[in-house]
Amino acid sequence: MKDLRAGLRARIEGSDITVGVVGLGFVGLPVAASFASGGCRVVGVDIDERRVGAIASGSNPLDEDEPGLSELIRTTTANGTLVATTDAAALRNADAILVAVETPVGDDHLADLSALRAASRSVGGALRRGTLVVVESTVPPGTTGGLVRQEIESASGMVCERDFYLGHCPERLMPGKLLSNVRTLPRVCGGSSAATADLVVALYRHVVRADLDPVDLVTAELVKTAENAYYDLNIAFANEVALICEEVGADVSRVRALVNKSPGRNMLLPGAGVGGACIPKDPWLLAAVPGRVRGPLIAAARRVNDGMPRHVADLTRAGLARHGRRLEGAIVAVLGVAYREDTKDDRNSPTAALARELRSEGATVRLHDPHVPDHQSPLADVTEGADAAVLMVAHSAYRSIEPASLRRTMRTPVLVDGRRVFDPATAEAAGLTYLAVGWTPRWN
Ligand SMILES: NC(=O)c1ccc[n+]([C@@H]2O[C@H](COP(=O)([O-])OP(=O)(O)OC[C@H]3O[C@@H](n4cnc5c(N)ncnc54)[C@H](O)[C@@H]3O)[C@@H](O)[C@H]2O)c1
Incomplete structure (x- = not known):
């Protein structure tokens, strides 16, 4: 057994290794390309034939302009260090197998x-003795040493820590920075034993130029889910203070700036909602277990943030009412479809929730985004004849919009600012009825 581990360690440290990557999506693909360019042979496996076909022919199937990724896929597939297949049996030759498949939450938050x-079953079916399996997917605490271990053991007939080794090394990726995030951000390296955690560290040294901290499996799972829940909770706090500011007649921007003069305080920006692949989901992976919520504070934060698009709809309704209009029959121009500024990534975008809300009350919604395909028509065309303009994303391109030019194109002059991009005085001087998250109009 000792020889098995020592042999694997020697191969990992000697660079002469084959790495399997299961799931070639947003996470798995840049990871596979990074290991391939780090001197390892990489076998990527995915059940999506179209995705595999694209990678195998040297092209990037991701719908994002990721710096360096397309080039890396082209060169590593051309020189044979990265191969892609739908056949999990190809994992048979792997010394290490990384699993990066999706882990969504359902409507029940589970x-x-x-x-x-x-x-995990496919991995178990192809497992060779002495292999290190590392879960990169974000998972509820206890999943790697529980479900994943059981599935691999029952499919392979092998036993963890005797015949194979199990790790958890969650990713920290942001759209637009995938490759640089893989290479430069610190990682937690969980292992089914301390010696296995050290193997995980040795493996990721091939690509990561930052701290690699060896821990146990459940600690690694907790770190990833807790760091995203922490962020979500802090945004929810800012949003809650913003809603209180609106109720009592204050400006949350001013309050926030002064709160942050107090030592050790770092109040985040409030806004129109939280989106993306991870932040709306990962807190639930930590807080929700069948039959109960074990993290009431985390769950409350999720609800506050999920409620923000509805609040923006409320502001829009209030602005229209100032002009004797209702949402029913109104044309609302929504500025920003992506979930994050200056990207075209619209996964779980708060704008989708806002549009649903507005349409449910009979409004016509026109969507605009300078980065998202299908929504890139000229802004003036989208605001022409509109009864309200609602800013949902602080794209750089929106920061230079002049309120007076907006006013000229609109039928009813209502501007709702979900990200505090506009100066209230300038908007009002342009003749707009201005409403914003965390700001109280003088007429209120
Ligand atoms: N997207 C992010 O920004 C991000 C960041 C950090 C962590 N994560 C986590 O990483 C994991 C993967 O996320 P993603 O965004 O890459 O998902 P994704 O949906 O982009 O990719 C998942 C891939 O796995 C494939 N797949 C599913 N089942 C499979 C199977 N049985 N065998 C082989 N392939 C299979 C899918 O076809 C898909 O190509 C998730 O747990 C996610 O929470 C994501």
């Missing part, structure tokens, strides 16, 4: 681990 379960 993790849907069906993809992870299926992927």
